[in-house]
């Protein structure tokens with residue numbers, strides 16, 4: 001049985017009201033997010049696919065990956081997508097002490113800031129916890145440092161290779177509504193499901209009159 005649901009239950013959102021789970025709107029807008037990049041091939045493929053459909057999105061990047069692939073990170077910026085912080089080394093919050101956790105996130109932030117220098121961008125301060133794991137004390141410390149903690153209300157399960165691409169697509173089409181924040185991954189692990197699902201999502205919701213925007217929180 002799957003422990004984490006595709007759709008985030010209301011009770012979870014109510015328990016953690018300081019985190020952002022969705023955007024409150026009745027407009028037909030969807031917020032696609034991509035975690036774990038930049039990744040060679042996958043991120044550029046994602047960028048090209050989004051461009052084909054005139055879609056904007058948000059990329060929660062890992063600091064170490066930005067360092068390894070700065071040119072791919074700049075491709076994201078060149079297409080005006082939003083950037084978020086996904087920590088420097090993809091730590092599990094529940095197994096990490098507050099000091100180490102916050103410092104890993106600050107390290108990623110420093111890398112982001114040095115890469116965006118000269119681009120005339122406001123410092124992006126959106127953070128998504130790797131694995132969705134964050135302890136209350138860690139969350140509090142990050143909120144005090146003015147980070148916005150961005151969770152989701154729809155998980156595609158694209159990283160889970162035990163599900164087939166059709167299920168991944170179905171997870172998203174069945175649960176998305178106006179203002180949904182949807183989690184995908186521009187990672188190698190997720191690429192089989194992502195490459196099948198993303199164009200279909202863009203097509204399906206585009207035909208229904210939805211637009212795809214980057215988070216600006």
Ligand SMILES: [Zn+2]
Pocket residue numbers: 035036086090129130131
């Ligand atoms: Zn991640």
